[in-house]
Amino acid sequence: MVRAVAFLALACRLAAQSADGAPLLRQVAETLRSARQLHFETVTDTELTSERHRSWQRGTEVLAKDGPSRLRFELSDSTGSYVAVSDGVTLWRAAPDTREFMRGPAADTKGGGPLGQMALRRSELALKYMVSRLTDRLLRAEWLGTEQVDVAGRQVACAVVRADYQPHGGAIGIDRWTQTFWIDRARLIVLKSESVSSGHQFPDRPFEETASRHITRYRVASVNEPLPAALFSYTPPANYREMDRLERAFPRPSKELIGTTAPDLSLPTLTGETLRLQDLRGKVVLLDFWATWCLPCREQMAKMARQKMEGVFVLGVNDDETPEKARQFLTENNYRWPSLYDGKAGDARRLFKVSAIPALVLIDREGKIVAYEAGAADSADAAIASALRALGL
Numbered sequence: 001m002v003r004a005v006a007f008l009a010l011a012c013r014l015a016a017q018s019a020d021g022a023p024l025l026r027q028v029a030e031t032l033r034s035a036r037q038l039h040f041e042t043v044t045d046t047e048l049t050s051e052r053h054r055s056w057q058r059g060t061e062v063l064a065k066d067g068p069s070r071l072r073f074e075l076s077d078s079t080g081s082y083v084a085v086s087d088g089v090t091l092w093r094a095a096p097d098t099r100e101f102m103r104g105p106a107a108d109t110k111g112g113g114p115l116g117q118m119a120l121r122r123s124e125l126a127l128k129y130m131v132s133r134l135t136d137r138l139l140r141a142e143w144l145g146t147e148q149v150d151v152a153g154r155q156v157a158c159a160v161v162r163a164d165y166q167p168h169g170g171a172i173g174i175d176r177w178t179q180t181f182w183i184d185r186a187r188l189i190v191l192k193s194e195s196v197s198s199g200h201q202f203p204d205r206p207f208e209e210t211a212s213r214h215i216t217r218y219r220v221a222s223v224n225e226p227l228p229a230a231l232f233s234y235t236p237p238a239n240y241r242e243m244d245r246l247e248r249a250f251p252r253p254s255k256e257l258i259g260t261t262a263p264d265l266s267l268p269t270l271t272g273e274t275l276r277l278q279d280l281r282g283k284v285v286l287l288d289f290w291a292t293w294c295l296p297c298r299e300q301m302a303k304m305a306r307q308k309m310e311g312v313f314v315l316g317v318n319d320d321e322t323p324e325k326a327r328q329f330l331t332e333n334n335y336r337w338p339s340l341y342d343g344k345a346g347d348a349r350r351l352f353k354v355s356a357i358p359a360l361v362l363i364d365r366e367g368k369i370v371a372y373e374a375g376a377a378d379s380a381d382a383a384i385a386s387a388l389r390a391l392g393l
Contacts, residue, residue: 021141021161024183029134031188032127037227039064040130041220044077045293050210055374056294057356058319063126069106070232073123078355082119085234092234093119095246097350101236102243113245133179133195137166149182149191151218158182158191167197175199184221191218256353257372262363263351267340270318270327275340278367283313284391286384287361289342289354291319292329297358303381305335311393315340317348319357362387 032038046057059077064070069088075081076096083094086106094101095115102116109120141163148155161181167174174197182192198211236242262285265277277285286309290297304314316339318326323341330339342348352361354374362371362384371387373380 019143021143021159021163022135022138024143024159024161024185025134025138025141025163025181028181028183028188028190029131031223032131032134035065035223037066037222037224039220039222039225039227039231040218042216042218044214044216046078046212046214047295048210048212050208052208053210054296054299055356056296056358058291061126063123063130064227064231065127066227066232071123072231073119073126075122075126080115080355082115082122083234084119084123085232087229087232092236093246094234094236094240095119097353098246099237099240100243100246101234101240102246111245113243113247115246119246134181134190137168139164139166144180147182151191151221156184156191159185167199187223189221189223191221192216257361257369260369261367262361262369265340265348265351267317267342267348268323270323270330270339270341275315275338277315277363280313280315280363281367282365284311284365284388284393285313285315285363287315287317287352287359287363289317289319289349289352289357289359289361290339291357292325293320294357298329300358300360301333301335305333312388313337317342319343319346319349360384364391 041062042060044059044061046059048055057078059075061077062072062074064072067088069086071084071086073082073084075083081096083092083096083101085092089106090103091106091109092101092103093112093116098115100115102112104112111117112120141161144160144162146157147160149158150156159182161183163179163181165177165179167177176199177195177197179196180194181190183189184191193214193216195214195216196211198209200208200210262277266274268274288297288301288304290301292298301316314337316330316335316337318339318341320326320341320343323343326339326341340348348354352359356374359374360371360380361369364370370391371384373383
């Protein structure tokens with residue numbers, strides 16, 4: 001009887017230890033901290049919701065390191081776009097939003113203007129955050145089992161760990177923070193993650209509950225594996241200007257673009273024709289930046305269909321991976337307004353400084369931008385309606 005009780009107690013302790021995910025998180029953090037070579041490419045979808053607000057954003061990031069001197073970092077998200085590449089001899093820095101770049105000796109990391117410094121600073125923070133987010137301020141972690149994760153078409157068995165964290169002191173309005181990690185046990189690297197935080201994140205609306213969800217998927221994930229030399233070289237696009245400094249900050253589109261002439265835009269529609277925005281002068285045009293993967297976009301499109309939008313030329317600008325997916329969605333929902341395909345190139349998003357969708361851009365008959373609203377909220381609908389009334393519609 002005594003032996004049976006002792007055996008049962010030991011089994012309970014072992015089960016409790018196996019369910020504790022903290023040791024695995026520490027192992028992953030140490031793998032990243034000690035890595036000489038690494039290469040990650042990610043896509044992160046972020047959704048912020050509250051009683052009166054809903055927005056969706058997508059960001060991409062490339063982070064590669066080979067020893068202390070070779071680096072590649074590319075970021076495009078709601079804060080702007082940055083590039084920093086070093087082959088150990090030359091350091092390139094670029095600002096895709098302004099189509100400018102600079103180059104110099106790899107050892108000369110000082111100067112470069114605000115955007116040049118930001119490109120390097122963000123690369124440093126990206127690597128530090130990959131490590132710190134696993135174990136810093138960790139309260140508890142639970143191993144949930146094993147799931148398959150798709151990485152570039154290959155299924156990988158991953159351990160799933162859900163962890164609770166103490167919100168950082170600088171995270172204003174965050175009351176609770178939970179992260180879930182899908183971890184390749186063989187290589188001790190994360191292949192997918194989900195971060196959920198909740199609280200009261202709008203200082204001007206202190207009683208409004210908010211929740212934000214970040215889902216990060218990995219297109220590439222490797223640690224301590226050989227990396228191609230091409231990863232650490234950079235050829236600026238032909239339409240970029242070489243500068244000594246990268247000065248200009250990324251403008252706030254809703255403030256900077258209102259009152260200016262809309263940039264000329266020429267893109268194929270989802271049905272194959274080419275449409276120029278310049279050809280629509282004399283009409284009131286509403287640009288709707290959307291994607292099928294963006295739930296707030298879909299909800300906003302449904303409202304637009306119900307409102308009929310009399311006297312307005314509605315023109316979608318789609319951000320899906322393929323035009324076929326977007327075309328199928330429009331057909332299934334009987335949405336008859338034309339939609340341009342922006343796709344991976346993102347020409348329209350760059351021209352109109354779109355960093356979050358849904359985004360609505362209202363252009364008057366003379367081609368001037370009169371309203372610009374990002375995110376799906378009642379306030380956005382009201383602003384567009386008010387601008388339409390001012391145009392006599």
